[in-house]
Amino acid sequence: MFTSRRVEALRPRIEAITEELLDGMATRGRDGKPIDLIETFAFTTGRSTPRLRGSPPSPYESVT
Numbered sequence: 001m002f003t004s005r006r007v008e009a010l011r012p013r014i015e016a017i018t019e020e021l022l023d024g025m026a027t028r029g030r031d032g033k034p035i036d037l038i039e040t041f042a043f044t045t046g047r048s049t050p051r052l053r054g055s056p057p058s059p060y061e062s063v064t
Contacts, residue, residue, distance in 0.1 A: 018041075025035050 029035050
């Protein structure tokens with residue numbers, strides 16, 4: 001199920017999700033208030049795991 005080939009094929013999507021989340025953190029961090037890294041990246045698993053299983057994209061895919 002989680003073969004190295006499948007995970008490697010998802011690398012671009014996971015990197016895109018990560019970049020999107022980091023960009024959002026940079027925008028929110030401009031006010032100088034702390035940002036919760038764990039809270040922000042908790043969505044990464046929910047956005048990539050369905051694709052690893054071969055399921056349709058998560059309904060939360062566009063939530064950031």
